[in-house]
Amino acid sequence: xxIPDGFIGPGASAIAGVGAAGGFAVAVRxxxxxxxxxxxxxxxxxxxxxxxxxxxxxxxxxxxxxxxIGGVLAAVLxxxxxxxxxxxxxxxxxxxxxxxxxxxALGLNIINLGGIAAVGGYWLYxxxxxxSNRSPRSVVFVSGLAAAISVPLAAAGxxxxxxxxxxxxSVSLTSVLWALIGTHVLIGIGEGIxxxxxxxxxxxxxxxxxxxxxxxxxxxxxxxxx
Amino acid sequence: xxxxxRLAIFAVVxxxxxxxxxxxxxxxxxxxxxxVAEQEGFAGAATDHSLEGAPLADYGDDGLSRAIAGGVGIVxxxxxxxxxxKILGRSDSDQPAAGD
Numbered sequence: 001x002x003i004p005d006g007f008i009g010p011g012a013s014a015i016a017g018v019g020a021a022g023g024f025a026v027a028v029r030x031x032x033x034x035x036x037x038x039x040x041x042x043x044x045x046x047x048x049x050x051x052x053x054x055x056x057x058x059x060x061x062x063x064x065x066x067x068x069i070g071g072v073l074a075a076v077l078x079x080x081x082x083x084x085x086x087x088x089x090x091x092x093x094x095x096x097x098x099x100x101x102x103x104x105a106l107g108l109n110i111i112n113l114g115g116i117a118a119v120g121g122y123w124l125y126x127x128x129x130x131x132s133n134r135s136p137r138s139v140v141f142v143s144g145l146a147a148a149i150s151v152p153l154a155a156a157g158x159x160x161x162x163x164x165x166x167x168x169x170s171v172s173l174t175s176v177l178w179a180l181i182g183t184h185v186l187i188g189i190g191e192g193i194x195x196x197x198x199x200x201x202x203x204x205x206x207x208x209x210x211x212x213x214x215x216x217x218x219x220x221x222x223x224x225x226x
Numbered sequence: 227x228x229x230x231x232r233l234a235i236f237a238v239v240x241x242x243x244x245x246x247x248x249x250x251x252x253x254x255x256x257x258x259x260x261x262v263a264e265q266e267g268f269a270g271a272a273t274d275h276s277l278e279g280a281p282l283a284d285y286g287d288d289g290l291s292r293a294i295a296g297g298v299g300i301v302x303x304x305x306x307x308x309x310x311x312k313i314l315g316r317s318d319s320d321q322p323a324a325g326d
Contacts (some may be wrong), residue, residue: 001246002257002259003256003259004272004273004275005272005274005275006271006272007268007271007272007275008284010273028314030316031311032315035311035314035315035316036275036315036316036318037312037315037316037318037320039310039311040308040311040315040317041230041234041308043307043311044304044308044311045237045238045241045307046306046307047238047303047304047306047307048238048304048307049237049241049244049298050239050244050295050298050303051242051299051300051303052241052244052245052249052296052299053245053286054298055244055245055292055295055296056244056249056252057252057253057254057255057257058252058253059253059255059281060258063256063259063261063322064255064256064257064258065252065253065254065255065256065257065258065263066257066258067252067257082311085310085311086307089303089306089307089310090303092282092295093299093306094299094300095277096277096301097261097278097280097282097298097299097302098280098282098283098284098295099263099275099277099278099280099283099284100272100275100284101284102272102275103275103277109228131232145281148264149301150310155258155259158259162268163311166268166271167268167271168263168267168268168270168271170230170250170267171266171268172266174256175266176262176266176268179262179265179266180258180259180262183258183261183262184258186258187257187258188292190238205233206233
């Protein structure tokens, strides 16, 4: 799900870079309103886990693999703004140290995986949690479900960017969109399972630290179920 | 050693196992985006990464360099995450009593 250089034109990539940087500034300001020292270790560990898990491509179809995005995972653990920052850190390190994800496409990748998957996926989680009984079990299930949906959502984000500013014009955009959504629905199943497993483990050991759980004892920028 | 320290160490061990050991078993098939790009005929638009020659580009090309790449990436993301969130986070004593 990392866009390489060359898929999207330089102008649109640059605009996305500015947008992603603006998103970073907003996320920093938001995160400052609730982050306290006791959340710092979990946030740092979340960044490292997302990096490590993204190295592990799992088979999905013959000839196709997928890997965790980790956006909903990070956002449910430490909040959507810190989740966005975690995705930006991971994507920046991958592009600058490991040549994974284009340098010119870094802004696009941060928008898709930080903006759409982490922040968008978190809001989806919040909305769906309202329809549950908000027990720890529901937190685990709903975060897995939101994570699963966040994968085709992020892929659809790329499809829109490709339609607006893709460098290849000889392809069918509807065919690209549906192929992206179809494949990423399947990858999303893995995303949902991994997310639910990790959220379940953290909720069991430190329910007070999980931002998206009703058992969280810190501050939030918004009411969880309002 | 208190419980929080034990939990953090446990988490670091799990993360290291994922990034250093489990990453060795990763599928090398194209991911969803690469797969679709090939099927739909726009994979050729991708250009080489500007840092393709970097020592750990693409997480190395054998098991050992992949293990090193995993370890290095974990240390960097852990350090950057800790640094950034430490700067942004208030000290716990500055905030009113926790509550929702």
